[in-house]
Amino acid sequence: xxxxxxxxxxxxxxxxxxxxxxxxxxxxxxxxxxxxxxxxxxxxxxxxxxxxxxxxxxxxxxxxxxxxxxxxxxxxxxxxxxxxxxxxxxxxxxxxxxxxxxxxxxxxxxxxxxxxxxxxxxxxxxxxxxxxxxxxxxxxxxxxxxxxxxxxxxxxxxxxxxxxxxxxxxxxxxxxxxxxxxxxxxxxxxxxxxxxxxxxxxxxxxxxxxxxxxxxxxxxxxxxxxxx
Amino acid sequence: xxxxxxxxxxxxxxxxxxxxxxxxxxxxxxxxxxxxxxxxxxxxxxxxxxxxxxxxxxxxxxxxxxxxxxxxxxxxxxxxxxxxxxxxxxxxxxxxxxxxxxxxxxxxxxxxxxxxxxxxxxxxxxxxxxxxxxxxxxxxxxxxxxxxxxxxxxxxxxxxxxxxxxxxxxxxxxxxxxxxxxxxxxxxxxxxxxxxxxxxxxxxxxxxxxxxxxxxxxxxxxxxxxxx
Amino acid sequence: xxxxxxxxxxxxxxxxxxxxxxxxxxxxxxxxxxxxxxxxxxxxxxxxxxxxxxxxxxxxxxxxxxxxxxxxxxxxxxxxxxxxxxxxxxxxxxxxxxxxxxxxxxxxxxxxxxxxxxxxxxxxxxxxxxxxxxxxxxxxxxxxxxxxxxxxxxxxxxxxxxxxxxxxxxxxxxxxxxxxxxxxxxxxxxxxxxxxxxxxxxxxxxxxxxxxxxxxxxxxxxxxxxxx
Numbered sequence: 001x002x003x004x005x006x007x008x009x010x011x012x013x014x015x016x017x018x019x020x021x022x023x024x025x026x027x028x029x030x031x032x033x034x035x036x037x038x039x040x041x042x043x044x045x046x047x048x049x050x051x052x053x054x055x056x057x058x059x060x061x062x063x064x065x066x067x068x069x070x071x072x073x074x075x076x077x078x079x080x081x082x083x084x085x086x087x088x089x090x091x092x093x094x095x096x097x098x099x100x101x102x103x104x105x106x107x108x109x110x111x112x113x114x115x116x117x118x119x120x121x122x123x124x125x126x127x128x129x130x131x132x133x134x135x136x137x138x139x140x141x142x143x144x145x146x147x148x149x150x151x152x153x154x155x156x157x158x159x160x161x162x163x164x165x166x167x168x169x170x171x172x173x174x175x176x177x178x179x180x181x182x183x184x185x186x187x188x189x190x191x192x193x194x195x196x197x198x199x200x201x202x203x204x205x206x207x208x209x210x211x212x213x214x215x216x217x218x219x220x221x222x223x224x225x226x227x228x
Numbered sequence: 229x230x231x232x233x234x235x236x237x238x239x240x241x242x243x244x245x246x247x248x249x250x251x252x253x254x255x256x257x258x259x260x261x262x263x264x265x266x267x268x269x270x271x272x273x274x275x276x277x278x279x280x281x282x283x284x285x286x287x288x289x290x291x292x293x294x295x296x297x298x299x300x301x302x303x304x305x306x307x308x309x310x311x312x313x314x315x316x317x318x319x320x321x322x323x324x325x326x327x328x329x330x331x332x333x334x335x336x337x338x339x340x341x342x343x344x345x346x347x348x349x350x351x352x353x354x355x356x357x358x359x360x361x362x363x364x365x366x367x368x369x370x371x372x373x374x375x376x377x378x379x380x381x382x383x384x385x386x387x388x389x390x391x392x393x394x395x396x397x398x399x400x401x402x403x404x405x406x407x408x409x410x411x412x413x414x415x416x417x418x419x420x421x422x423x424x425x426x427x428x429x430x431x432x433x434x435x436x437x438x439x440x441x442x443x444x445x446x447x448x449x450x451x452x453x454x455x456x
Numbered sequence: 457x458x459x460x461x462x463x464x465x466x467x468x469x470x471x472x473x474x475x476x477x478x479x480x481x482x483x484x485x486x487x488x489x490x491x492x493x494x495x496x497x498x499x500x501x502x503x504x505x506x507x508x509x510x511x512x513x514x515x516x517x518x519x520x521x522x523x524x525x526x527x528x529x530x531x532x533x534x535x536x537x538x539x540x541x542x543x544x545x546x547x548x549x550x551x552x553x554x555x556x557x558x559x560x561x562x563x564x565x566x567x568x569x570x571x572x573x574x575x576x577x578x579x580x581x582x583x584x585x586x587x588x589x590x591x592x593x594x595x596x597x598x599x600x601x602x603x604x605x606x607x608x609x610x611x612x613x614x615x616x617x618x619x620x621x622x623x624x625x626x627x628x629x630x631x632x633x634x635x636x637x638x639x640x641x642x643x644x645x646x647x648x649x650x651x652x653x654x655x656x657x658x659x660x661x662x663x664x665x666x667x668x669x670x671x672x673x674x675x676x677x678x679x680x681x682x683x684x
Contacts, residue, residue, distance in 0.1 A: 144606075
């Protein structure tokens, strides 16, 4: 039970948590008008994005969440969310930062999830599944908390595919005897590249498009009433 | 901890997972227009419906999810979801299949959940609760993932009542010393019959009615503006 | 693993569960029209509010949920939800009761969550986090089940702040060697006072305001079409 903690060094885990927290705060602070969140709402989203994936991973693996065994995880996620809020005012609407950060964070969460699942002795397919859940879990919780359509479902097989590709790469390398660290690095690389290619060649702001379509649908349904 | 795995044979568990996966894919592929899911979205819903109830059961029972201890669960759920997608094109809008499958799957998940809870030594009322959660958990997660109103809440004390009736039948039979297998069969039968009777005499497409009502409400609220 | 059960006496835990169940049923029965719930829906919300926070606490702490180790928890939550439904007909729209009950229940769940987390050896910041999750978890699940905007996010850093203040008070007292019972009482007091002050000086019906704003937004978006 303590071994997997050694496999994932605390600094690497905290880096992923911190980047996730920044990314969550950047995402949340982009909302204006009706869905505008107050400062604490943004902090909550930062914590959810920073810690949610790892908590889902540890619930699935039936271990006490790593994030609850040290004061540093919550402090890092909260501090990162505050930094994200400040950065959001500086880099207003700089989507490339959010998208790029998102891709790297998904890759790191997926890599650590897959690593920990293998370290606890899971077979390869469940280990890949745990990696994908760790990668997309934070975003899933974020969407549920914010009342948004779940991005993973509607636009975003992209997310699951990218995370699954990276986790599968880890599993293949693991089967060939590659140690955990290079396998995890490859996992992060594969996930980031797939996700960025998907964004570059397809969709840049998936959630907002989804919201726009919904609004159009409501307006369209109102037109016949007006004409009658 | 290993005993309950012996109580529920792998083939029975995988049958429930497979039927759940087919049912989820049939449900998901019925959505057109704005909520249309891509192929991977349908597969995700199939996996959620096939494995979600059992995972919630195992989280509540504080055991490592059975679905993560073998490669077969995820392979079965994914394969079944693919079959469900193909069947969906063949049996377009054949609601009887979806409803009937739904009833049997709820019964099986409820029976296995109650069995495992009793096997782990829970008192009868929590064991019934775990059975109900296992039965309705997959559908609950499906609705949250798809952004639908939670069927269990709005139309569907039906689901909870059917699952609760079956699980209670199991508990009564267990109290009279009936072995697990016939008790589980009785549980599946009671749940399926209650659910089918509820559908036949009351509501055939609950979720779509709920969505229709919502649309009407939006249109109605627009009328006064037009007249003013 | 059995020690924390001794720290929180069964009667105290069941009191919180019962008050939570009453509160949930009062909240749920206030909904009319399109979102109207049937009797079983109200009972489900009562169970969710009575037991949800404690279950989330125990999932995070990786212990079997206390609510599943005795028949009394589910019986208490269900009975309390039935009482809440009857009271709802008597005290129709008596918001002060709902708000006051809400504040006390949040305080109790937060206190018991923090106590159990400290008893299991968590560091102070994760222990406060578990207390906050135990306090707000039931309401979060309620909102997800009912398809409402998550109150905690949009209006309701209020909830998280109140619960966090109480849990932090517990942690400070614990650090000074104050025993669990007076520390828990102080935690309940701090949470209740913060929450009530927030309600008195700021917002009385947060969720309904949020729903109203959404409706206005839909109507507003329809106006340009009418004029064109």
